[in-house]
Amino acid sequence: MVSAKVFFTSAAIALVMGFGFGAPLAAQDLSDNETCLECHEDADRAAPSDPNMVQVHNPEGGFFAEAHEMWSCTDCHDYITEIPHPDEMVAADNQVDCTNCHDETPTK
Numbered sequence: 001m002v003s004a005k006v007f008f009t010s011a012a013i014a015l016v017m018g019f020g021f022g023a024p025l026a027a028q029d030l031s032d033n034e035t036c037l038e039c040h041e042d043a044d045r046a047a048p049s050d051p052n053m054v055q056v057h058n059p060e061g062g063f064f065a066e067a068h069e070m071w072s073c074t075d076c077h078d079y080i081t082e083i084p085h086p087d088e089m090v091a092a093d094n095q096v097d098c099t100n101c102h103d104e105t106p107t108k
């Protein structure tokens with residue numbers, strides 16, 4: 001747990017930095033895919049580590065299943081809640097939970 005004191009301190013620092021440099025920190029909309037693509041426009045998405053898992057991103061930068069295009073990045077990558085991402089958000093054991101939308105995890 002992050003203590004309230006630490007939280008408020010970092011919020012205050014973020015606020016000061018936001019004003020101080022005019023950085024658009026507070027304006028970042030995580031549900032806007034453009035926000036993510038500023039850094040993740042490189043199309044290369046590795047295949048899932050589990051070989052039985054259906055790959056979602058295609059190597060051209062789109063999605064194998066067209067139905068996935070309408071979603072926000074964070075509808076699937078719901079563990080991404082901050083930019084820049086703290087280490088625990090890019091940890092290898094963070095996986096997209098297909099069953100948030102599918103009755104069961106689609107397999108090959």
Ligand code: HEC
Nearest residue numbers: 030031035036038039040073074077080083084085089090
């Ligand atoms: C300021 C640049 C920046 C922005 C904006 C950004 N990211 Fe990232 N993201 C990174 C970096 C750097 C890493 C760690 C290196 C890597 O794995 O590419 C990372 C890692 C990730 C990973 C893990 C990659 C892996 O190897 O498992 C995911 C998923 C991710 N970001 C999703 C998002 C989503 C969704 C958004 C929008 C809400 C977003 N990112 C916005 C820079 C950014």
Ligand code: HEC
Nearest residue numbers: 033036040045046047048055056057068071072073076096
């Ligand atoms: C329908 C769910 C879904 C959506 C929507 C989605 N992703 Fe992913 N993403 C995944 C899955 C699952 C993986 C693991 C590899 C795979 O299956 O392609 C992944 C992997 C990643 C990775 C890291 C793995 C790598 O090898 O580079 C990044 C970065 C990433 N996605 C960014 C994004 C961004 C940016 C968006 C929005 C434009 C997005 N994702 C939208 C499901 C999704």
Ligand code: HEC
Nearest residue numbers: 053054056065067068071075076096097098100101102106
């Ligand atoms: C944010 C919601 C969402 C998430 C999360 C999600 N999907 Fe989907 N996906 C959909 C929708 C909606 C469809 C189209 C309707 C359908 O077929 O169920 C779809 C369709 C598909 C299809 C093609 C249709 C089919 O069922 O044959 C595949 C394959 C698929 N998804 C794989 C995955 C995998 C693998 C994951 C997890 C890594 C995943 N999806 C996560 C929303 C999602």
